[in-house]
Amino acid sequence: MAFLNKVKLLELKIDEFLDLVSESGIMFEQVISFFLEGEYNLMNQKCEMIRAHEHKADEYRKGIEQHLYKYTLIPENRGDVLSILENTDKVINQIKTAVMSLLIEKPNIPDFIIQYMQMMIKSTNYAVEELIKAARAFFHNFHLVNDYTHKVLFYEKEVDDFSEKIRKEIFDSKIDLTHKLHLKQVIYEIEMISDHCQEVADRLIIYTIKRQL
Amino acid sequence: MNYILLLSGLFLGWSLGANVAGTVFGTAVETKMLKFKTAAWVASIFVVLGAVLQGGATSSTLTKLGSVNALAGSFTVALAAALSLFFMARIRIPVSSTQAVVGAIVGWNFFTGAFTDFSVLAGILSSWIVTPLLAALFTLVIFYFFNRYLNNNAIHIFRLDYYTRIGLLFACAFGAYSIGANNIASVMGMFVDASPFSDIYIGSFYTISSTTQLFVIGAIAIGIGIFTYSQKNIKTVGNDLFKLSPLTGLIVVISSSLVLFIFSSKSLANLLTFLHLPALPLVPVSSSQAIIGSIVGLSLSKGIQNMHYNVLGRISIGWIVSPVLAGLICFFSLYIVQNVFDQTVYQPSYYRFDSFVMQKLEDESVDIKKLSTLNGRTYESSYDLRNELNNIELTPRKKQKIAEYSFLFPLRVDSYKIEYELEKEYFTQEDIENLHTLNKKVFYHKWQLNDALIELSETWLFKTKNLKNNTFNKELHRKYDLMYQAFQIKAISID
Structure with a gap:
């Protein structure tokens, strides 16, 4: 019975970890909106929340890892689960990196890329959301994993497309080269979020095949 | 040792x-x-x-x-x-x-x-x-x-x-x-x-x-x-x-x-x-x-x-x-x-052609005239017996029957063993009563015990082999096996 309680506790921890990543994805979209609207105070608050979430997610991940090793849980899938958690943690890390860059560097976003950027942020958020659903499915009902992973891959592709378009627009424009390079770096950091999502999705697809009886 | x-x-x-x-x-x-x-x-x-x-x-x-x-x-x-x-x-x-x-x-x-x-x-x-x-x-x-x-x-x-x-x-x-x-x-x-x-x-x-x-x-x-x-x-x-x-x-x-x-x-x-x-x-x-x-x-x-x-x-x-x-x-x-080590690696199985066996074989319509050379003899292994029987013109089925009837397996029915050693859950009250009737009786061959019991009650008779009687016959087989196990006596003079 005590063992079952430990199992339940771990299930809860993993759910909470995924909640943190999911909430960070939502807040990331809000941060961008506040930034584009010039609401720096609100943006600052959200950034702090993301930073706190990222810190908490790190602690959860470490706790889960220790728990898994201490009680030799899921020995067969332990490596896979740890890899999912570590790579999902990279998503929230990247969200924090991207928003901190915006907060610190406050890049000047030209009007001609705002629309594409908003679409890119939306797709990034969708990719994170679908990834969290896929990860939850992996733990709860792995038969549904593929229903979500293909959406992650779809949104990641969309983000790549938007990123390409934005970079093209930037480098076709007549703004300063330093400005161009700065914007390119900002776009690259946003793009990296969905890239990390894709990395986790790819792993989930393989691990799901492994989990089949 | x-x-x-x-x-x-x-x-x-x-x-x-x-x-x-x-x-x-x-x-x-x-x-x-x-x-x-x-x-x-x-x-x-x-x-x-x-x-x-x-x-x-x-x-x-x-x-x-x-x-x-x-x-x-x-x-x-x-x-x-x-x-x-x-x-x-x-x-x-x-x-x-x-x-x-x-x-x-x-x-x-x-x-x-x-x-x-x-x-x-x-x-x-x-x-x-x-x-x-x-x-x-x-x-x-x-x-x-x-x-x-x-x-x-x-x-x-x-x-x-x-x-x-x-x-x-x-x-x-x-x-x-x-x-x-x-x-x-x-x-x-x-x-x-x-x-x-x-x-x-x-x-x-x-x-x-x-x-x-x-x-x-x-x-x-x-x-x-x-x-x-x-x-x-x-x-x-x-x-x-x-x-x-x-x-x-x-x-x-x-x-x-x-x-x-x-x-x-x-x-x-x-x-x-x-x-x-x-x-x-x-x-x-x-x-x-x-x-x-x-x-x-x-x-x-x-x-x-x-x-x-x-x-x-x-x-x-x-x-x-x-x-x-x-x-x-x-x-x-x-x-x-x-x-090399001079150890007994087997106890011989005896096959004895006594008057009981010859009578039983005659009752079972085996031509005992053909077995006249065997009468009164004891064989120390089934191998010896088989060699002897191979010299006599008999069907394999009859040879099997002869080996089965002549096999020496001394048994003594004992009321104490009936009460404390026999697995009684397999036997009916009537079966136990029949066994008590045979208390102290000694049999040299397994079939003798079977025949003695059949004389007491027909319930000891095997039924015709068919699917319907399969359970009965299997249970009866088990009863006999349990009795042989319980009543077997090891030390007995074979002569």
Whole structure:
């Protein structure tokens, strides 16, 4: 019975970890909106929340890892689960990196890329959301994993497309080269979020095949 | 000396224990789902329980195959089986003690000239074919239901891990119980007729028979084998054949244990007979054959492309080589034990043509004039008798009948034994009364007891062989076997 309680506790921890990543994805979209609207105070608050979430997610991940090793849980899938958690943690890390860059560097976003950027942020958020659903499915009902992973891959592709378009627009424009390079770096950091999502999705697809009886 | 001769059986039990781990909890320990100590304790306890509670059923089949009736003979049979196992293990082929023991017993039969009951041998050999097939079938069915259940129910990965652990623990217990019940006969079965122990009476209501004592020490030897050597040898039987996960390992252990269980369950055999279904013979079957069959079944479920056919071929060849090798080792070892160490490796089976036998044969319309050369003579082995009968023109059926009627098996009906040694739950009140009527009577041949009982009541008569009478006849057979076992007297002058 005590063992079952430990199992339940771990299930809860993993759910909470995924909640943190999911909430960070939502807040990331809000941060961008506040930034584009010039609401720096609100943006600052959200950034702090993301930073706190990222810190908490790190602690959860470490706790889960220790728990898994201490009680030799899921020995067969332990490596896979740890890899999912570590790579999902990279998503929230990247969200924090991207928003901190915006907060610190406050890049000047030209009007001609705002629309594409908003679409890119939306797709990034969708990719994170679908990834969290896929990860939850992996733990709860792995038969549904593929229903979500293909959406992650779809949104990641969309983000790549938007990123390409934005970079093209930037480098076709007549703004300063330093400005161009700065914007390119900002776009690259946003793009990296969905890239990390894709990395986790790819792993989930393989691990799901492994989990089949 | 008598107890020292048991050592080869204990060695065989120890080696079975060392190997059994791979079968029942290899996957669980290898995949770190269970701790070795936990699994070893559970397996050891349940091996002993299986051997004591249900071990008798299969040992009687081995006794029928060859009644190894001298302790030095039993020692040699067990040693030959253990050496054969050791050799096969050295060349990394998983074989079972059962196969080796059956081969060794047939070797003993050849050496002593004892009659090998080919119907029993055929039953055992067919079980070696049926075992892997049945295990594969069980795996296919269990896999189908597991897969369906897992597809239709969302179970959290950690919850599934927890259930799998519990399942593996139960499967470990069930597997060990089935191995104890089924395979104790391989370890100690050959000592049953030559047991150095005497029955222990606890008060006047409970008896620990010599057979039970043998099974307990055999099972303890298995337990020691599990604790002392299996950790080094934990590699799952058949893991070379197909990589097992904890869940598939669970399916494999459940299905192979089920096979072992049904080949050793008297109750199940009775139920099937009662339902007019063909009952499986109660024979010691190979746990490694069952595991290999299960793994083949699993690979069929998951796609046979993952199967390593060269390994399967090597294992199958081992199943033929192992009993043959054990038989040969046994044959030559018996020669050495008998002639170099001057040990009695068999007690002769006597066939006596007394007036009772001649009269019985005449009643059974055997032309006894042809048997005039046999009248009054005693033969010391079925081999001698067969040689003699071969000189007389008789049908094989009649020769079999003559051998059966002339076989000397002294019995004395004893009221004390009826009350305290006979397994009375198989007998009706009327049966017991009939037996009491025969108190103190001595019979030289089994059939004499049968005839005396039939005279008292027709309920002792076998009915015509058909499906309807199958249950009755089987039960009557069992009654007679129990009586022969209870009333047999060993020390009697044959002249």
